[in-house]
Amino acid sequence: GAVVSQHPSWVICKSGTSVKIECRSLDFQATTMFWYRQFPKQSLMLMATSNEGSKATYEQGVEKDKFLINHASLTLSTLTVTSAHPEDSSFYICSARDQNRYTGELFFGEGSRLTVL
Amino acid sequence: DQQVKQNSPSLSVQEGRISILNCDYTNSMFDYFLWYKKYPAEGPTFLISISSIKDKNEDGRFTVFLNKSAKHLSLHIVPSQPGDSAVYFCAASVGGGSNYKLTFGKGTLLTVNP
Numbered sequence: 516g517a518v519v520s521q522h523p524s525w526v527i528c529k530s531g532t533s534v535k536i537e538c539r540s541l542d543f544q545a546t547t548m549f550w551y552r553q554f555p556k557q558s559l560m561l562m563a564t565s566n567e568g569s570k571a572t573y574e575q576g577v578e579k580d581k582f583l584i585n586h587a588s589l590t591l592s593t594l595t596v597t598s599a600h601p602e603d604s605s606f607y608i609c610s611a612r613d614q615n616r617y618t619g620e621l622f623f624g625e626g627s628r629l630t631v632l
Numbered sequence: 633d634q635q636v637k638q639n640s641p642s643l644s645v646q647e648g649r650i651s652i653l654n655c656d657y658t659n660s661m662f663d664y665f666l667w668y669k670k671y672p673a674e675g676p677t678f679l680i681s682i683s684s685i686k687d688k689n690e691d692g693r694f695t696v697f698l699n700k701s702a703k704h705l706s707l708h709i710v711p712s713q714p715g716d717s718a719v720y721f722c723a724a725s726v727g728g729g730s731n732y733k734l735t736f737g738k739g740t741l742l743t744v745n746p
Contacts, residue, residue, distance in 0.1 A: 521675070549733070558738040559676070559721065608675045610734075620666055621734055623675035 517543045517613050522625030527598055535595045536627045540602055544589040549621065550582075553606045559571075567593040582604030599607035599631040635659045636674050636724050638737035651693030651709040653740050658703065662724035666734070667696060670719045679720075681709070694712045712744045 518541040528534050538548055548565040563584050564572040570583035581603075583595040592611075596603055606628050610621040637656045645651045653667075663684040668676035682689040682696045682705065689696050695708045709716055722737040 519675070547681045559736045561735075563734060564733065606673070610675070620681055622678065624674065625667075626675045628673060 517541075517611075517622040519611050519622045519624040521609055523627060525628045526624055527627050527630045527632065529584065531598055533595055533597045534599055534611070534629060535593055536607055536629075537555045537592070538592045538611070538624050540611045540613075540622075541614065543613040545592075546589060546614050548586060548592040548609055548611045550584060550592075550594050551610065553608060553626075555630045559608065565632075567592075570618055596629065599629070601631045604629055604631045606608075634737075635662075636722055636735050638720075638722055638740050640740050641738070642741040642743070644733075645712045645742065645746050646745055647687040647714055648711045651707075651712045651716065651742055651744065653707040653709075653720050653722075653742065655707075655737055656703055657705075657724050657725070658694045658724070660703070661737075662735075664725045665696070665705050666699060666723045666725070668721040668723060668736075669716075670721060670739070676721060690699050709742075712742075714744045714746050717742055717744050 520539045522537045546567045549561045551559040553559050553561050561574050562577045565584045565586040567586045573579045586592040606626050608626040610623040635658050647720040666681040669679050670676040680691050680694045680696050682698050687698050698705045719739040719741050721739045723734045727735050
């Protein structure tokens with residue numbers, strides 16, 4: 516299956532700093548990538564849809580100025596958590612669709628665990 | 633309003649027996665359904681899917697059944713193996729165009745006991 520890679524897998528930062536998470540599709544091109552957030556024992560919550568070459572589409576309740584998304588190429592999307600606070604601590608997961616096949620599934624990265632002290 | 637519901641947060645099954653994971657949905661516009669498997673601190677892994685025009689899809693030990701009239705789908709794993717122990721997420725999508733997105737249920741933790 517298609518491979519999506521996320522980096523870093525684990526990051527600890529101080530409150531007030533910004534953290535960037537990268538999501539790469541390794542063997543396919545993805546015009547659209549998705550960023551999810553998962554709280555403990557909860558479902559995956561879609562944060563935003565990242566579109567290559569255009570602005571991201573954010574879900575209701577997600578602050579676009581806090582969670583900056585850039586999708587500069589067909590294989591890379593980045594999520595930057597700006598001025599992170601402890602409540603931003605979570606597991607962030609990206610996913611991508613292989614635009615060359617319509618089978619509906621998304622391929623997910625390994626996830627990034629963010630801990631804000 | 634949760635459009636995809638997995639009402640059982642956990643399920644425990646004996647190795648070799650059948651595991652049945654259930655999922656209900658409310659949005660009749662969903663036309664594609666997927667099951668993902670997730671281990672702790674990892675991203676979900678695609679398992680199996682089914683289009684709304686079908687009522688069954690089988691892949692090895694995994695079979696997904698769809699009952700559109702009841703807005704219900706289920707994942708059957710047989711025989712269950714200890715390595716199947718994970719959280720299983722049901723997901724649904726509408727269309728494949730620019731508005732494509734997956735809606736996930738809350739997941740069911742499956743434990744397969746040796």
